[in-house]
Amino acid sequence: MTPPARGDHEARRRDVSEAVWRVLAARGFGGLTLRAVAAELGASTGLLTHYFPNKRALVAHALDVLDRQTADRPRPATAESAGARGLPVLRAALLDILPLDGVGTACNRIWVGSWDAALTDTELTAEHAERYRRSRRRMTELCAEAQELGELPADRPAADLAALAQSFGLGLVVQALFAPAEFPPERQRALLDDFLAGLVAGERPGPDRG
Amino acid sequence: MTPPARGDHEARRRDVSEAVWRVLAARGFGGLTLRAVAAELGASTGLLTHYFPNKRALVAHALDVLDRQTADRPRPATAESAGARGLPVLRAALLDILPLDGVGTACNRIWVGSWDAALTDTELTAEHAERYRRSRRRMTELCAEAQELGELPADRPAADLAALAQSFGLGLVVQALFAPAEFPPERQRALLDDFLAGLVAGERPGPDRG
DNA sequence: GGGTACCTACCAAACGTTTGTTATGTATGT
């Protein structure tokens, strides 16, 4: 029982957050209790309150770390397209979102599960909105790049193309979580390519009056 | 305080469900308690237990009624396209999903909020999966119809087009809920039309290696 | 070097509240 070397306060907080993720992935936000987290960690609830002032802070930190880690982790699809520009990078970014393996499924399950609380709690709403706004901004850059390269039609704002892409990605995540058998990884990839083909080909028709 | 005429047992259960919806829309599933529902109804928890054996049944019934009502209600966009076939009907079906007004926003907030519990609870998972499967099947019919009419390319299975459409719809709902200012009704409609333009134009390129 | 003081890191237990559920009582229509 070596006490985890003095001074690694932040590391211990990450340990706690990982326990939170495990509980979250297994039982959802409705089943997230301090006792469950403590048990998952093999510790007491006193430990949790030692590192976090209250439950809200505990959850907020866990989500924050998960978000940051998801953004920073070596993403296979993105890595594969390293150095590339435009459309392939957009494709890679979307691929890295989808629940194509166990880890991706668990993460997405947590995020989808967080939406209930996030739509209720004002602070969480702001944090989530900011997260998706940031993601959309990044995709907007990629779309603009693809437009410059002539890979995407330039008759629509890049921001709209990004909103289309993120909508598609989020929605596919939800459907895949609920019906994994109908949305195996190959099909998710195929659907993504179908969607991108539409983006590429989709010239907007002129305005027509009913 | 006239007691609500004898014999309308089912009507009273719907009253209860409406109170559940109101609490759900305001406080989410995390804030759904029997006491909150009773207060919203101006009654006691005893009333709730008189009509429902337990909380699970209460929630399940509320979601069930909401689902059925959503499917049966006079949907403005669908009504407008009455008698039409193919693409316009698909467009109408998607329009009727989006949070374009207060009611649509409240309903969608409830559904999105239900996903946490639905991904945890086995029975709820099955019910939700079935709901989205049914919706996809309906959209598949519409896509097939549009294909026959030559409005959509026939080189992809209608089921895939339907999965694309539903993904886009669900994802746009989520984004609009979190950032209503960035996704006002006009933009949601515009994005939907952009998406549909892509579906129409998107011919699949031949398979390519490496 | 030994004593004292003080810190961090935790555990175990308890606190008061809120939860879903159950039991009991009461009015009312038939």
Place this chain on the structure above:
DNA sequence: ACATACATAACAAACGTTTGGTAGGTACCC
């Protein structure tokens, strides 16, 4: 009289949080 339709009140369980205490490390003084 009898079932229905509730209110009221109590229930045990579970919740987030607080408290009191211990073990061990560090720092300083003598």
